[in-house]
Amino acid sequence: MPAKDLYPSRTSAQPVILDRQDPVIHGTDFSAAPISEEQLNQYDEKGFLLLPEVFSRAEVSRFLNELQQMQQNQTLLDSERAITEPGSGALRSVFQIHQYNDLFSQVAADPRVADIARFILDDDLYIHQSRLNFKPGFNGREFYWHSDFETWHVEDGMPRMRALSASILLTDNSDFNGSLMVMPGSHRQYVSCVGETPEGYYRNSLQQQTVGTPDNHSLASLHKEFGLESTAAPAGSVLLFDCNLMHGSNGNITPMPRSNLFFVYNAVSNRCVAPFCNQPPRPEFLATRETFSLLPARNNARERKVG
Amino acid sequence: MPAKDLYPSRTSAQPVILDRQDPVIHGTDFSAAPISEEQLNQYDEKGFLLLPEVFSRAEVSRFLNELQQMQQNQTLLDSERAITEPGSGALRSVFQIHQYNDLFSQVAADPRVADIARFILDDDLYIHQSRLNFKPGFNGREFYWHSDFETWHVEDGMPRMRALSASILLTDNSDFNGSLMVMPGSHRQYVSCVGETPEGYYRNSLQQQTVGTPDNHSLASLHKEFGLESTAAPAGSVLLFDCNLMHGSNGNITPMPRSNLFFVYNAVSNRCVAPFCNQPPRPEFLATRETFSLLPARNNARERKVG
Numbered sequence: 001m002p003a004k005d006l007y008p009s010r011t012s013a014q015p016v017i018l019d020r021q022d023p024v025i026h027g028t029d030f031s032a033a034p035i036s037e038e039q040l041n042q043y044d045e046k047g048f049l050l051l052p053e054v055f056s057r058a059e060v061s062r063f064l065n066e067l068q069q070m071q072q073n074q075t076l077l078d079s080e081r082a083i084t085e086p087g088s089g090a091l092r093s094v095f096q097i098h099q100y101n102d103l104f105s106q107v108a109a110d111p112r113v114a115d116i117a118r119f120i121l122d123d124d125l126y127i128h129q130s131r132l133n134f135k136p137g138f139n140g141r142e143f144y145w146h147s148d149f150e151t152w153h154v155e156d157g158m159p160r161m162r163a164l165s166a167s168i169l170l171t172d173n174s175d176f177n178g179s180l181m182v183m184p185g186s187h188r189q190y191v192s193c194v195g196e197t198p199e200g201y202y203r204n205s206l207q208q209q210t211v212g213t214p215d216n217h218s219l220a221s222l223h224k225e226f227g228l229e230s231t232a233a234p235a236g237s238v239l240l241f242d243c244n245l246m247h248g249s250n251g252n253i254t255p256m257p258r259s260n261l262f263f264v265y266n267a268v269s270n271r272c273v274a275p276f277c278n279q280p281p282r283p284e285f286l287a288t289r290e291t292f293s294l295l296p297a298r299n300n301a302r303e304r305k306v307g
Numbered sequence: 308m309p310a311k312d313l314y315p316s317r318t319s320a321q322p323v324i325l326d327r328q329d330p331v332i333h334g335t336d337f338s339a340a341p342i343s344e345e346q347l348n349q350y351d352e353k354g355f356l357l358l359p360e361v362f363s364r365a366e367v368s369r370f371l372n373e374l375q376q377m378q379q380n381q382t383l384l385d386s387e388r389a390i391t392e393p394g395s396g397a398l399r400s401v402f403q404i405h406q407y408n409d410l411f412s413q414v415a416a417d418p419r420v421a422d423i424a425r426f427i428l429d430d431d432l433y434i435h436q437s438r439l440n441f442k443p444g445f446n447g448r449e450f451y452w453h454s455d456f457e458t459w460h461v462e463d464g465m466p467r468m469r470a471l472s473a474s475i476l477l478t479d480n481s482d483f484n485g486s487l488m489v490m491p492g493s494h495r496q497y498v499s500c501v502g503e504t505p506e507g508y509y510r511n512s513l514q515q516q517t518v519g520t521p522d523n524h525s526l527a528s529l530h531k532e533f534g535l536e537s538t539a540a541p542a543g544s545v546l547l548f549d550c551n552l553m554h555g556s557n558g559n560i561t562p563m564p565r566s567n568l569f570f571v572y573n574a575v576s577n578r579c580v581a582p583f584c585n586q587p588p589r590p591e592f593l594a595t596r597e598t599f600s601l602l603p604a605r606n607n608a609r610e611r612k613v614g
Contacts, residue, residue: 137527138523138526142558142560144560145560175482175483175537176482176488176535176537176557178557181483181560181561216445216562219445219562220444220562223561223562223563228483228561230482230483248560249560250483250485250557250558250559250560250561251449251557251558252557253449253451253452253488253555253556253557254488254530254535254557255523255526255527255530256530
């Protein structure tokens with residue numbers, strides 16, 4: 001019997017806004033948390049938390065060096081895990097870096113991030129999706145408004161809202177170069193979208209998403225209630241945000257590139273089931289399913305801290 | 308004999324950055340200026356000046372009402388002065404509003420703006436171009452980096468840098484909804500661009516400009532020297548900027564629309580001659596040439612203040 005769909009989307013002709021059915025912070029003993037009660041409350045209320053300069057300049061340099069290596073790696077460039085630019089063949093994103101790259105698999109387990117995720121989700125964790133993004137200046141594209149959870153639920157079969165994303169900034173993000181905009185508080189409402197998921201939709205949606213996109217009326221309503229907040233921060237900072245937070249970013253015509261590492265932590269009790277649409281699940285490099293492995297436990301992870 | 312080309316562009320295979328040959332502020336007796344010496348110095352150094360809330364809320368409402376009238380005016384919508392959206396036919400811009408609209412011809416001559424322009428340009432003035440822009444939210448397009456003067460010089464035959472633009476904000480402009488970004492100080496350098504002007508180029512360039520676009524190397528060089536500044540301001544504010552200031556704006560995915568009135572003041576001594584390219588001049592609605600009339604003199608203009 002298929003799992004009950006608590007968050008139906010792309011199933012009806014009219015968009016609708018539903019209430020969240022899950023807690024935002026699953027951990028209960030706030031005194032045992034690796035961040036302050038004030039920070040936890042902010043995450044609970046707004047759905048995100050910006051941690052300034054968690055990673056040192058030396059660490060960020062090492063990550064950027066690794067990116068440069070990848071840009072030269074033809075085997076990687078030819079693989080489906082690499083998203084390249086149609087014209088130039090330039091590397092834009094690499095997926096599944098927590099599995100195929102030693103350095104980044106250490107970063108995924110780094111306790112400065114993973115311990116916070118573990119407290120918020122209150123479970124053993126695994127990485128649902130990871131990627132390295134490189135966005136050049138001058139013609140950086142927009143990312144339209146979306147809730148990540150809507151896609152992970154419908155296309156990957158993630159049952160509940162018990163996941164979060166960590167974006168590790170590798171370049172300074174300003175209000176000029178298309179840093180992420182969020183609607184603080186929007187994670188408590190779920191915009192059920194219109195339109196059926198087409199076959200093999202992920203191939204197009206990596207370029208531009210049309211199905212699973214919130215309608216203007218719902219967006220205007222969320223904007224009126226919650227407003228907008230910028231997440232501009234210097235390189236090395238970490239942005240943690242709830243899986244259902246409404247977010248997007250404008251394009252970037254400035255000469256300043258924007259790169260980041262992106263890890264999605266999911267609670268093991270929230271493992272993906274069959275997708276909540278009439279399509280097969282997306283491939284493994286977009287959504288962990290077969291190659292499942294738990295993040296090392298807390299103390300273990302500490303020893304593997306990135307040097 | 309054609310006029311000497313002090314600012315050649317689109318004539319060579321390599322881009323080059325040339326020095327400005329003209330003063331920024333042509334007026335000399337700063338004590339007689341309608342703005343402070345500090346404001347004049349800022350305009351001189353940075354190439355722009357933001358005047359907060361010059362027009363009242365009541366005036367802005369009246370302008371927006373006029374915009375709504377225009378959106379219903381089929382004769383206008385069918386004319387070449389109206390730029391409509393390909394799919395929906397929705398109005399995006401109306402040109403030549405200083406001639407074909409009583410209210411906006413008064414605004415063009417309003418002494419709160421025109422007197423400052425008259426001091427900076429130190430001459431009798433006329434409107435080289437005017438328009439009303441309406442940019443909706445959700446999918447507002449970017450405007451890529453450019454110097455207005457480059458186009459006005461090459462395509463319209465404006466000989467010298469003795470013109471300025473006034474943008475009157477009809478909606479709040481924030482760092483989120485694609486407010487204008489400027490490179491302060493860039494008005495002292497002229498980026499000579501690559502590429503020949505095609506026939507009837509203005510028809511495409513109103514949608515998206517490719518020729519007359521600064522190259523990445525020149526833009527990165529200007530950005531390194533001058534940085535970026537935001538011009539976010541509330542509705543009713545006026546942004547004055549030099550004809551050669553490098554500026555652009557990111558797209559706008561927020562639900563907040565962005566509208567403005569735009570008037571280009573040119574010194575009468577700087578009237579357009581033959582274009583500095585091998586093409587006929589652009590039509591009158593884009594660049595005043597035949598329908599030339601001086602703005603009313605200072606005292607006269609005061610009496611016509613918009614009520």
